[in-house]
Amino acid sequence: MLDTLRRIIQEVNSAPDLEQALDIIVQRVRESVEVDVASVYLKDVEHGQYVLSATEGLRKDAVGRVRFGLGKGLVGMVGEREEPVNIEDAPSHPRYRFASETGENPYHAFLGVPIIQYGTVLGVLVVRQREHRRFAEQEEAFLVTLAAQLAGAITHAGASGDIAHALQPSANVSAVLNGLPGSPGIATGQALVVYPPANLGVIPDRVITDIDAEIESFRNAVNAVQDDMRDYANRMSSILPAEELALFDALLMMLGGDSLMGETIERIRAGNWAPGALRETIGQHVRVFESMEDSYMRERASDIRDLGRRILTRIQSDVPVSSVPYPQTILVGEEISVGQLAEIPVESLAGIVSASGSSSSHVAILAHAMGVPAVMGVADMPVGRLDGQMIIADGYRGDVFINPSQLVRREYLRLQMEETELTEVLKNISEQPSITPDGVNIPLYLNIGLLSSVENEMHANGDGVGLYRTEIPFLMQDRFPGEELQLRIYRKALEAFAPRPVTLRTLDVGGDKSLPYFPVTEDNPFLGWRGIRISLDHPEIFLTQIRAMLRASVGLNNLTILLPMISTVTELDHALLLINQALGELLEEGEQVVRPPVGIMIEVPSALYQVSAMAKRVDFFSIGTNDLTQYLLAVDRNNTRVAGLYQTLHPAVLGAIKQVIDQAHVLGKPVSVCGEMAGDPAAVLALMGLGVNSLSMSASNLPRVKWVIRSFTQDETRDLLQQAWLLEEPRAIRELYNSVLEQGGLGGLIRPGN
Ligand code: PEP
Ligand code: MG
Numbered sequence: 001m002l003d004t005l006r007r008i009i010q011e012v013n014s015a016p017d018l019e020q021a022l023d024i025i026v027q028r029v030r031e032s033v034e035v036d037v038a039s040v041y042l043k044d045v046e047h048g049q050y051v052l053s054a055t056e057g058l059r060k061d062a063v064g065r066v067r068f069g070l071g072k073g074l075v076g077m078v079g080e081r082e083e084p085v086n087i088e089d090a091p092s093h094p095r096y097r098f099a100s101e102t103g104e105n106p107y108h109a110f111l112g113v114p115i116i117q118y119g120t121v122l123g124v125l126v127v128r129q130r131e132h133r134r135f136a137e138q139e140e141a142f143l144v145t146l147a148a149q150l151a152g153a154i155t156h157a158g159a160s161g162d163i164a165h166a167l168q169p170s171a172n173v174s175a176v177l178n179g180l181p182g183s184p185g186i187a188t189g190q191a192l193v194v195y196p197p198a199n200l201g202v203i204p205d206r207v208i209t210d211i212d213a214e215i216e217s218f219r220n221a222v223n224a225v226q227d228d229m230r231d232y233a234n235r236m237s238s239i240l241p242a243e244e245l246a247l248f249d250a251l252l253m254m255l256g257g258d259s260l261m262g263e264t265i266e267r268i269r270a271g272n273w274a275p276g277a278l279r280e281t282i283g284q285h286v287r288v289f290e291s292m293e294d295s296y297m298r299e300r301a302s303d304i305r306d307l308g309r310r311i312l313t314r315i316q317s318d319v320p321v322s323s324v325p326y327p328q329t330i331l332v333g334e335e336i337s338v339g340q341l342a343e344i345p346v347e348s349l350a351g352i353v354s355a356s357g358s359s360s361s362h363v364a365i366l367a368h369a370m371g372v373p374a375v376m377g378v379a380d381m382p383v384g385r386l387d388g389q390m391i392i393a394d395g396y397r398g399d400v401f402i403n404p405s406q407l408v409r410r411e412y413l414r415l416q417m418e419e420t421e422l423t424e425v426l427k428n429i430s431e432q433p434s435i436t437p438d439g440v441n442i443p444l445y446l447n448i449g450l451l452s453s454v455e456n457e458m459h460a461n462g463d464g465v466g467l468y469r470t471e472i473p474f475l476m477q478d479r480f481p482g483e484e485l486q487l488r489i490y491r492k493a494l495e496a497f498a499p500r501p502v503t504l505r506t507l508d509v510g511g512d513k514s515l516p517y518f519p520v521t522e523d524n525p526f527l528g529w530r531g532i533r534i535s536l537d538h539p540e541i542f543l544t545q546i547r548a549m550l551r552a553s554v555g556l557n558n559l560t561i562l563l564p565m566i567s568t569v570t571e572l573d574h575a576l577l578l579i580n581q582a583l584g585e586l587l588e589e590g591e592q593v594v595r596p597p598v599g600i601m602i603e604v605p606s607a608l609y610q611v612s613a614m615a616k617r618v619d620f621f622s623i624g625t626n627d628l629t630q631y632l633l634a635v636d637r638n639n640t641r642v643a644g645l646y647q648t649l650h651p652a653v654l655g656a657i658k659q660v661i662d663q664a665h666v667l668g669k670p671v672s673v674c675g676e677m678a679g680d681p682a683a684v685l686a687l688m689g690l691g692v693n694s695l696s697m698s699a700s701n702l703p704r705v706k707w708v709i710r711s712f713t714q715d716e717t718r719d720l721l722q723q724a725w726l727l728e729e730p731r732a733i734r735e736l737y738n739s740v741l742e743q744g745g746l747g748g749l750i751r752p753g754n
Contacts, residue, residue, distance in 0.1 A: 001138075004032050005146055007291060012153040014287060017161025021154060022054035029127060029146070030056040033139055037107060037128035041068070041075050042154075043121060050075045050124060052102070057128065062101040073097035078112035078124045084144060086111045088134045104128070111135040113143045117151035118641060125150070152380070159380040166403040167389065175402040177378050179353070180643050182364035184700070185373030185395045186416050187351025188409070189328030193387040194340045198313045200305070202334050204387040205276040208268075215265055218274040221314035226255050228310070251307055260285070260307075274315055279384075282308035325349070330391045334383050336363050338513060342476050346370065351393040353400050355381045360626045360637035360646060360676060362512050366472070368676070369447055371700040375400050377640030422748050426703035430461045434706050438713035442688065444706060445503070445696035447674060448493070449473070461703065464500035466622065466696020467562065467674040468493055470545065471509050479517050480541055486548035490559075498556045503622070503696075504549050505601070506542065506575075507535055508564040512638055526636065531565025536574050546582040550593040559596040562622055567604040569613050576617060601674070602660050603627035611663035621664050622696070625675030629653050647730035648677045649737070654686060654724065661691050672696055681708045681749040682737035688714055689721030704749050711744050 008028045015021035022040050030038040037057030041050040044067070052058070052066040071080045077095045078085045090096050090110035098104075109129035115122045125147050127135070162175035193204035208214050233248040254260055260281060267277030282304060289301035328350040331341065335356045341349075341363055352367050352374035359368075359376060367374040373395030381400070392401040392412050401408050434444045445466025473489050474481060481489070494502050509515055510530030522528040535542040546561070553559035561579065566572050579598060586593045600607070600614060603624030607614065611621070625648055630637040632653060635646045647653070661671045670693040677683040679701030685708065687695065697705060720740060724733050738750045 001142060004028075005142075005149070008032070008146060009149050009153060010287070010290060012150065012157065014283070015153075015157050015160075017164060018154065018158040019054070019161065021157035023056075025125070025150060026054045026056040029125070029143070033127055033142065035127040035129050037104070037126075039126045039128075040115075040123055041126065042123040043070075043079065050079060052099075053123070055102075058102040058104055062099070062103075065101050066099045068097060068099075073099075074110055074112060075124045075126060078114050078126075079121045082114050082116065082121060084111065084113045084140055086135050086140055089132050090128070106130050108132045109135060111140060111143065113140070113147045115147045115151050115154065117155060122151055122154060155380045156382070160382040160385070163382055163385055163402050167385070174404040174408055177381050177400045177402070179375045179378030179381075179398045179400060180358050180640065181396055181398040182352065182354070182357070182359050182361075182374030182376035183368035183372060183395050185351075185371065186412055186419065187328075187330055187373040187391075187393040187395065188412065189330040189350035189391060190326040191332040191353070191386045191389045191391050192325055192329045192344075193383055194331055194333040194336060195383075196335075197316050198309055200275075200279050200282060200308045200312050202383065203275045203279045203312070204384040206273040206387050207271055208273045211269060211271075214268050214274050217315055218264060218268060218278070218311075219261075221274070221311050222255055222261060224314045225307070225310045226252060229255075247303065251303060254304075255307065275312055276384075278308060278311055278315070330393055332381075332383060332386050332391070338363050338366055338472065339475050339516060341366060342472070351375075351391075351395070353378060353381070353391065353393050355379060355383055356640060357638045358640060358643040358646060360630070365447075365626070365676060365698075366449065368679070368700065369449060369698040371698070377643055379640055423703075426707060429703060429706055429710065432706070432710060434463070434709050436688070436709055436712065436714050438715060440714045442692070442709050443694040444702055444709075445501075445672070445674075445694060446699055446702065447696055448699075461706075462497075462500070462699065463694075464497055464558070465493065465502040466672055466694065468502060468504045469508065470504055471507050471513055471515075474507060474509065474515055475513065477517070480515075480544075483544050483548045483551075486545060487551050490549055490552035494552050494556050494558055498558050501558050501560050503560040503562050503599075505562040505564055506532070506545055508532075510534055526630065532563055532571055532575060533565065536571060536578075539578055542575075542578055543582050546579055547586060550582060550586055550596070551591055553594070553596060554592050557594055557596075560620075561596050561598045563598070563600045564624070565604060565627075566600040566602075566614070567606045569610060569617070572600060572614060572617055601627075603631070603675075605631050605656070608656050608659055611660050612667065615664055615667040615669045618669070620670045620672065621660060622672045622674045623657055623660055625653065625657070625673055625677040628656060628675065629677075632656060647734075648675075648680070648683055649686065649733040650730045651725075651728060651733070654690070654733070657687070657692075658690050665691070670694065679705060681705060681741055681746065682734055684708045685712060685717050685720060685737045685740060686724060686733070688712065689717035689719075689724075707746060707749065708741070711746060712740075 011024050012021045015024055025040055026038040039055040039058060040053050042053040044051050048070050049067040052063055055063060068076045070076055074085060074090060074095055087093050087110045089108045107128040107130055112124050112126045114124055125143060159177055166175040195202040229248060229252055264277045264281045267280055268274055285304050286301045290298055292298050325344050325348040327348060329344055329348045330351040330353060332353045336352060336354045349372055351372060354376050355378050357376040364374050364376050373393055375393045375395055375398050378400055390403050392404045435441050443463035445464050446462040447467040448465055449469035449472030490504060508531040510520060511526045514520055520529055549559060563575050583593060583595060597619035599618050599620035599622055601622050601624040626637060629648050633650060635642045664671045672694040673687055673692055674696035678695040679697030681704050684705050724736055727733050741750055
């Protein structure tokens with residue numbers, strides 16, 4: 001059963017469009033369950049119906065014509081109940097509706113299972129049989145297992161087909177893909193697909209002009225792989241058994257033979273670049289081997305994949321990694337790393353579209369900090385087909401339009417103009433202080449990390465820097481930066497903002513930020529070796545960083561140090577000891593360094609319960625709501641599947657923040673919030689009510705937040721908070737604050753999201 005399931009899913013996954021995917025499903029199901037009829041009904045949301053979308057056994061011309069209202073007929077009943085319905089004699093069931101177009105007269109037995117994705121019914125898979133009988137438990141279990149895996153493949157095939165349709169030269173339709181809002185704003189530009197090296201599966205198609213050069217690069221790569229393999233076979237001839245060596249011969253023959261070489265060259269001649277042509281050829285061969293009955297032959301598919309990987313690595317070692325971006329580049333990828341983002345010149349970067357992740361992924365946060373719109377978690381995006389395509393990415397709603405029509409473009413142009421108008425309105429408050437109408441000053445600091453963002457004129461508005469993510473400059477190097485280089489980087493930031501304070505956070509790598517020159521592979525990276533844990537295990541790296549920070553502030557004295565991921569007092573004491581050590585050494589060396597204020601991030605739940613103990617040791621707290629939310633709610637900040645559960649206005653998150661602020665204030669220590677929550681106008685109302693002392697956010701959010709602060713008294717926000725405590729649902733809390741923004745005339749600031 002496992003084999004059959006695997007094969008069906010594989011075939012469906014490689015179908016180019018929805019129609020073919022559904023045809024494969026009904027054919028394979030009819031064969032493997034040995035039934036008379038297999039059909040798929042898909043939900044047509046617009047018309048509130050289930051539509052017969054593919055069938056094997058019923059009349060084909062009924063496809064698209066037979067429709068059942070939601071909840072109507074046995075198909076509707078399956079959708080409504082969201083569970084299998086197994087009936088011995090369908091026509092005698094009270095919910096049965098006869099559909100004359102299908103020619104279904106003779107069938108009695110009925111088994112329908114829902115096709116569900118992330119809690120939403122997409123359709124119903126139905127099998128029928130002439131005789132009166134209940135389907136057996138194994139048959140039902142097989143279909144349930146299959147349907148559970150089909151949902152993703154169906155959506156993917158649908159998106160793929162829509163895109164293929166939209167990309168036809170004469171097409172005047174656009175394909176729309178739905179993801180999650182990542183960073184607000186609207187981007188219009190051309191897709192540049194980025195992918196990790198030596199991974200054939202994610203290579204996009206790319207149009208080329210110099211076909212001869214491409215063929216030559218491919219031939220060179222194949223020759224090099226042949227040489228490598230011959231060398232290897234020679235070295236291994238005395239160690240490996242004869243049958244393994246025979247396998248090398250077979251692979252070598254395949255490399256030189258017509259099927260692999262010839263087919264790939266043909267594809268290059270048709271206009272695809274060598275990596276894309278190779279991906280197609282290897283994929284085709286792999287599918288042939290995988291569908292073989294003989295398990296030994298099936299295993300050979302992995303040898304072919306390996307061959308493909310080797311050739312690709314050779315091709316890639318010939319080609320410079322970074323491609324020349326378009327003037328308005330929209331980075332598109334299965335997973336976009338912070339490093340890939342940083343490689344694109346800021347002036348060419350229009351937007352980001354990622355198949356994975358959410359608004360709290362680091363790449364989205366960085367995009368936000370740079371004012372670049374991003375759409376995350378576009379799970380069904382056929383990334384490989386998008387290179388060079390015209391795209392509109394709507395970072396407010398999470399929509400992505402491929403090859404947008406004139407109508408869509410015009411609509412977005414209008415939205416962009418409205419946005420510019422709002423920015424103009426907001427500009428007027430840039431000179432105003434961040435003070436509530438009842439006189440409470442809540443300084444607004446900036447989150448930065450890129451050198452270029454230090455020079456950004458928007459920074460003139462901030463009261464300083466509340467979070468400088470020092471791992472960002474580390475990510476752009478090819479080794480750990482030394483003390484002098486770090487000194488220059490930090491000095492630039494401290495000088496740009498002096499005399500305003502600049503909070504440098506010590507290195508926070510691990511989790512989803514890994515340094516190319518310091519790879520860490522773990523099963524659970526967010527619960528692993530991350531942030532301060534790495535720094536304390538590598539005092540040589542930590543001390544170098546602290547020394548550079550302290551020296552960078554000489555004469556300016558506007559440095560503040562922030563420690564990430566503190567979970568125990570022991571870690572804090574150790575870090576403070578090392579800071580003292582660096583300070584002592586520098587003083588001995590005659591440097592005019594002074595002790596800066598030191599604070600910790602509160603982002604691990606254990607720290608919530610030790611605020612008093614920590615407060616005796618530090619000067620301030622900064623709440624990292626991005627991680628605190630993830631750890632408190634047990635929701636991975638990068639996982640699209642659970643993104644709906646990642647809610648910062650959750651009563652538990654608000655309760656945790658209250659606890660930190662109340663405890664810290666008892667000991668007279670100020671509390672800031674530097675997670676994305678601080679830049680979210682609705683959440684700012686809650687944070688004001690909780691009594692937060694300052695906020696730190698992306699430059700693009702600062703004017704909005706200042707507008708909120710200048711519009712509501714702290715007393716008003718305290719009253720609102722009393723109402724919020726009575727609400728038990730995160731959504732209800734958000735609605736409360738959104739309605740308050742609306743009533744206050746700030747409806748334009750409301751954004752979808754958590
Ligand atoms: C946070 O966790 O809220 C935070 C600001 O740190 P980062 O997003 O860099 O993990
Ligand atoms: Mg964090």
